[in-house]
Amino acid sequence: MRFAGKVAVVTGAASGIGKAAVLKLAGEGAHVFAADIDEAGGRALAEQSNGKISFIRCDVTVPADIEALMNAAAAKAGGIDIVFNNAAAGGDRAPIDEITPEGWDRTMDLVLKSVAMGIRYAAPHMKGRKGASIVNTASVAALGAGYSPIAYAVAKAGVLHLSKVAATDLAQYGIRVNAICPGFINTNIFTASLDVPGELKTQANAVIAEMSANAQPVARGGQPEDIANAVAYLASEESSFMTGTHLLVDGGLTIGQRHAWDKETPGIFDALLAMEEATKAGSPA
Numbered sequence: 361m362r363f364a365g366k367v368a369v370v371t372g373a374a375s376g377i378g379k380a381a382v383l384k385l386a387g388e389g390a391h392v393f394a395a396d397i398d399e400a401g402g403r404a405l406a407e408q409s410n411g412k413i414s415f416i417r418c419d420v421t422v423p424a425d426i427e428a429l430m431n432a433a434a435a436k437a438g439g440i441d442i443v444f445n446n447a448a449a450g451g452d453r454a455p456i457d458e459i460t461p462e463g464w465d466r467t468m469d470l471v472l473k474s475v476a477m478g479i480r481y482a483a484p485h486m487k488g489r490k491g492a493s494i495v496n497t498a499s500v501a502a503l504g505a506g507y508s509p510i511a512y513a514v515a516k517a518g519v520l521h522l523s524k525v526a527a528t529d530l531a532q533y534g535i536r537v538n539a540i541c542p543g544f545i546n547t548n549i550f551t552a553s554l555d556v557p558g559e560l561k562t563q564a565n566a567v568i569a570e571m572s573a574n575a576q577p578v579a580r581g582g583q584p585e586d587i588a589n590a591v592a593y594l595a596s597e598e599s600s601f602m603t604g605t606h607l608l609v610d611g612g613l614t615i616g617q618r619h620a621w622d623k624e625t626p627g628i629f630d631a632l633l634a635m636e637e638a639t640k641a642g643s644p645a
């Protein structure tokens with residue numbers, strides 16, 4: 361019961377990573393304010409919680425919604441102890457030579473500004489709370505190309521840097537700020553972000569689950585609970601010497617090229633050796 365008596369706020373709480381974090385924090389004693397635009401999902405979560413979870417409708421692209429969420433959570437016990445700024449979706453999928461200014465702004469609002477405003481409106485309620493901790497969801501997409509569309513990747517890189525710099529602003533108040541970079545996690549985000557018709561979503565999710573099991577050195581798909589465990593760690597006193605940094609929870613996805621861990625896949629080095637052999641034999645490939 362690491363969070364007994366604590367008040368926590370989680371955004372994007374009705375599904376996937378957010379939902380798993382809500383259940384983890386509430387399961388270890390916190391009262392959790394679960395925020396989402398999905399009212400049916402959020403209410404269902406609260407109803408099964410024996411009063412440990414309160415659902416609040418909040419669109420994280422609307423700063424007034426975030427302010428109202430943080431005020432409501434703070435009213436419960438005179439402040440907020442834990443905030444998990446997690447809500448997002450895939451954003452605009454256009455490449456850099458095609459994206460519109462509107463698509464770029466929409467993605468930044470949803471993925472980056474939402475986190476900045478989450479910190480902005482939570483921090484005044486966290487000052488002086490012992491063990492106050494803010495955790496933000498970034499992504500492996502913040503660390504390199506090829507994991508997501510460009511606007512999302514840039515916004516997530518912004519979440520990483522925001523987490524560092526906000527940690528310095530808030531250190532004087534005893535508030536820690538960290539980020540998590542999830543790898544390929546089995547949630548609805550992919551089908552929510554792709555144009556997949558409703559009736560095909562279950563089928564598409566099954567294909568994604570199969571892909572995710574083989575995407576990284578750890579031979580299983582990433583689960584929302586893998587990230588919720590990291591959230592709980594960063595929210596708890598066990599990580600009290602960590603601030604302004606991130607945890608990479610990706611099953612090894614970002615270690616490097618696939619051939620480094622999948623010996624069936626030829627690597628660049630193997631190709632060079634083969635070329636050397638072929639050259640020595642007088643027949644360059």
Ligand SMILES: NC(=O)c1ccc[n+]([C@@H]2O[C@H](COP(=O)([O-])OP(=O)(O)OC[C@H]3O[C@@H](n4cnc5c(N)ncnc54)[C@H](O)[C@@H]3O)[C@@H](O)[C@H]2O)c1
Binds near residue numbers: 374449
């Ligand atoms: N699943 C992955 O592989 C993965 C990898 C890296 C990062 N992430 C990040 O993890 C976080 C959670 O995503 P997930 O995978 O659990 O997806 P998900 O689609 O299962 O859950 C996202 C939740 O956010 C909510 N949401 C969307 N827009 C919102 C808004 N404007 N205001 C409030 N709530 C909103 C949705 O209703 C949904 O409940 C996101 O920040 C995502 O970018 C996911």
